Amino acid sequence: MSFDAEVVRREFPTLDQTVHGKPLVYLDSAATSQKPRVVIDALSDYYEHGNANVHRGIHELSRRATVAYEAAREKVANWINAVDPSELVWTKGTTEAINLVATSWGLDNLGEGDEILLTVMEHHANLVPWQIIAGRTGATLRYIELDDQGRLVLDDLDSVLTDRTKLVAVTHVSNALGTINPIERIAEATHAAGALLLVDGAQGAVHTKVDVQSLGADFYVFSGHKMCGPTGIGALWARKDLLEAMSPYQGGGEMIQFVHRDHSTWADVPHKFEAGTPNIAGAIGLGAAVDFLGEIGMDAIVAHERELLAYAVERLEAIDGFRLFGPTALSERSAVASFVMGDAHPHDISTILDAEGVAVRAGHHCAQLVMKHFEVAATARASFYLYNTTDDVDRLVDALGVVRKIFTA
Amino acid sequence: MTEVALNSLYQQLILEHYRSPRNKGELPEKTVEIHMANPVCGDEIRLQLRIEGGRIEEAKFVGQGCSISQAAVSMLTSKLEGRSLDDAEGLAKRFTDMMHGDEEAAKDRDLGDLRALAGVSKFPVRIKCALLGFDALQEALKETTGDE
Numbered sequence: 001m002s003f004d005a006e007v008v009r010r011e012f013p014t015l016d017q018t019v020h021g022k023p024l025v026y027l028d029s030a031a032t033s034q035k036p037r038v039v040i041d042a043l044s045d046y047y048e049h050g051n052a053n054v055h056r057g058i059h060e061l062s063r064r065a066t067v068a069y070e071a072a073r074e075k076v077a078n079w080i081n082a083v084d085p086s087e088l089v090w091t092k093g094t095t096e097a098i099n100l101v102a103t104s105w106g107l108d109n110l111g112e113g114d115e116i117l118l119t120v121m122e123h124h125a126n127l128v129p130w131q132i133i134a135g136r137t138g139a140t141l142r143y144i145e146l147d148d149q150g151r152l153v154l155d156d157l158d159s160v161l162t163d164r165t166k167l168v169a170v171t172h173v174s175n176a177l178g179t180i181n182p183i184e185r186i187a188e189a190t191h192a193a194g195a196l197l198l199v200d201g202a203q204g205a206v207h208t209k210v211d212v213q214s215l216g217a218d219f220y221v222f223s224g225h226k227m228c229g230p231t232g233i234g235a236l237w238a239r240k241d242l243l244e245a246m247s248p249y250q251g252g253g254e255m256i257q258f259v260h261r262d263h264s265t266w267a268d269v270p271h272k273f274e275a276g277t278p279n280i281a282g283a284i285g286l287g288a289a290v291d292f293l294g295e296i297g298m299d300a301i302v303a304h305e306r307e308l309l310a311y312a313v314e315r316l317e318a319i320d321g322f323r324l325f326g327p328t329a330l331s332e333r334s335a336v337a338s339f340v341m342g343d344a345h346p347h348d349i350s351t352i353l354d355a356e357g358v359a360v361r362a363g364h365h366c367a368q369l370v371m372k373h374f375e376v377a378a379t380a381r382a383s384f385y386l387y388n389t390t391d392d393v394d395r396l397v398d399a400l401g402v403v404r405k406i407f408t409a
Numbered sequence: 410m411t412e413v414a415l416n417s418l419y420q421q422l423i424l425e426h427y428r429s430p431r432n433k434g435e436l437p438e439k440t441v442e443i444h445m446a447n448p449v450c451g452d453e454i455r456l457q458l459r460i461e462g463g464r465i466e467e468a469k470f471v472g473q474g475c476s477i478s479q480a481a482v483s484m485l486t487s488k489l490e491g492r493s494l495d496d497a498e499g500l501a502k503r504f505t506d507m508m509h510g511d512e513e514a515a516k517d518r519d520l521g522d523l524r525a526l527a528g529v530s531k532f533p534v535r536i537k538c539a540l541l542g543f544d545a546l547q548e549a550l551k552e553t554t555g556d557e
Contacts, residue, residue: 343427343428344476345474345475345476346475347450347474347475347477347535347538348475348476348477351415351532352419355415363450363451364451377451377453377473378451406415406419
C-alpha cells in the first residue's frame with residue numbers, strides 16, 4: 001500500500017480540531033508527537049481490562065499484564081534490531097536513560113583526568129547529567145564544535161579523542177537544527193580510542209530506521225512520546241555484557257533477587273535497572289506505537305518526511321528575511337526547520353502563528369549552546385512528522401505572511 | 410477561545426517602541442541595577458535606575474527579547490523619571506493589575522503608552538513577557554528601600 005499522509009492523519013484524533021477558530025496545523029512534533037487511535041486504545045484497554053502489577057502476582061490479571069508488558073519490550077527491542085529483549089531497559093524517557101548511564105556507568109568508570117567528549121549540538125538532557133557526573137568524579141568535559149551549517153566538526157576527531165577519553169555522548173539527530181550526525185564514523189573513532197559511545201536517539205529513533213547492531217553505539221537512548229507513544233516511557237538499549245557490568249541505578253522492588261539485612265543481590269538485566277512499579281501502560285502503549293509505525297513502514301515515513309522537508313525549505317526560503325539554520329544539504333537533515341525572520345522575535349512569530357492555528361515551538365529548544373553558537377537568543381521551529389502534509393506547509397507559509405505584515409507595517 | 414485579536418496585541422505603538430526603544434543603553438550613574446531573565450524564552454533585561462532622595466531621577470535599560478517584553482520596558486522607563494518610590498510602586502501595581510485583566514486599571518491615564526499593552530492580558534502565555542520590566546522595577550525598589 002502506498003503512503004498517504006491524508007489517510008495516516010485520520011488515525012490521529014488530536015489533529016481533528018480547530019484552534020482559535022482555525023483548523024489545527026501541528027508542527028511541533030519534535031517536542032512531542034500526536035498519538036494514533038491505536039495507542040490511545042491500547043492505554044484505555046489496558047486500564048479497562050488488564051490492569052495489574054507485573055512480575056509479582058500469580059493471579060490471572062497479573063499474568064496477563066506481565067505478558068503484555070514483556071511483549072512490548074520485545075516489540076521495541078525488535079524495532080531497533082536489538083539482539084535480545086533483555087538489552088532494552090525501560091525508562092521514563094531519554095533524559096532518565098542518560099541519567100541512568102551517567103550515574104550507573106559514570107560513577108564506577110570515571111575519575112580524575114578522564115574525559116567525557118560531548119558536542120555543542122546536544123540537548124540539555126545530554127549535557128547536564130554529564131556536568132553533574134563530571135563534578136562528582138573529577139572528570140573533564142570536552143566538546144566537538146559546530147560549523148556554520150550546524151554540523152559537527154569532525155576533521156580533528158582523532159586528535160580530540162585521546163586515551164583519557166572514556167565516553168563520547170552525541171545526539172543522533174539535532175532537535176534544534178535537524179542535523180543528522182554520522183554516528184557510524186564517530187563510533188569507529190570512539191572505539192579506536194578505547195572509549196564508549198552513547199547516542200541520544202530522542203529524534204534519531206523517530207526519523208531514521210535505527211539498527212543498533214550496525215550503528216556502533218554502546219548506549220542508545222530514546223523516548224516513546226516523540227514516536228507516537230505515550231509520555232513517561234522510553235528506553236535505554238545497551239549490549240547485555242555492558243548492562244551486566246553496571247551498578248544498579250535505583251534500589252527498590254523488582255530490581256532485587258534476595259534482600260538481607262545488610263545487603264541485597266540484584267535481579268538479572270534488564271530488571272536490575274527497573275526499580276519500583278514501572279510504567280506498564282506506557283510500555284504497552286509504546287509497543288502499540290511501534291506496531292503502528294511498522295505497519296506503515298519506516299522507509300515510507302522517512303521518504304514522506306524528505307519530500308515534505310524539500311517542499312517546506314523551498315517555500316520557506318522564498319520568504320523575504322527568512323533565515324534557516326542547519327545543513328543546506330537536505331540529505332544531512334531531518335524534517336525540522338529552525339528559523340528566524342527579520343526583526344520578528346521567535347516568540348512573536350509563534351504567537352501570530354498560533355492565532356492562525358499553526359503550532360510551532362519558539363525558544364532555545366533546550367539547546368542553549370546551539371543558540372550561542374549561532375548568536376541568537378531563540379529560534380522558531382517547525383517540525384514535521386508522518387501526519388503532516390504539503391497543505392500544512394502552505395498554511396505555515398501563509399501564517400508567516402501575517403507575521404511579515406505585522407512586523408514590516 | 411475562538412479567533413484571537415492579533416490587532417489588540419500588536420498595536421503600532423508597541424511595535425514602534427520595539428523598533429525604537431526609549432532609554433536603551435547603560436546608565437553609568439545608576440544607583441541600582443536589576444537583571445531579570447525569562448530562561449524559558451531568553452527574554453532578558455537589565456533595568457538601571459538612578460535614585461536620589463527617594464525619587465527616580467533617571468531610568469535606562471539594556472536588553473533583548475520579544476516585542477512585548479522590550480516595548481513594555483521601553484514604555485516603563487519613560488514613565489519613571491521624577492517619580493517617588495511609592496508612586497513607582499503604584500504604577501507597577503496598576504500595570505500588573507491590568508495584565509491580570511483589571512479593566513479599571515487599564516483606564517488609568519497615568520499608565521500612558523503602557524495602556525497599549527492591555528491586550529496582552531488576553532494572551533496568557535505572553536503576560537510574563539510584559540511583566541519582565543515591572544518585576545525588575547519592583548525588585549529595584551525593594552533593594553533601594555532595604556538599603557535606606
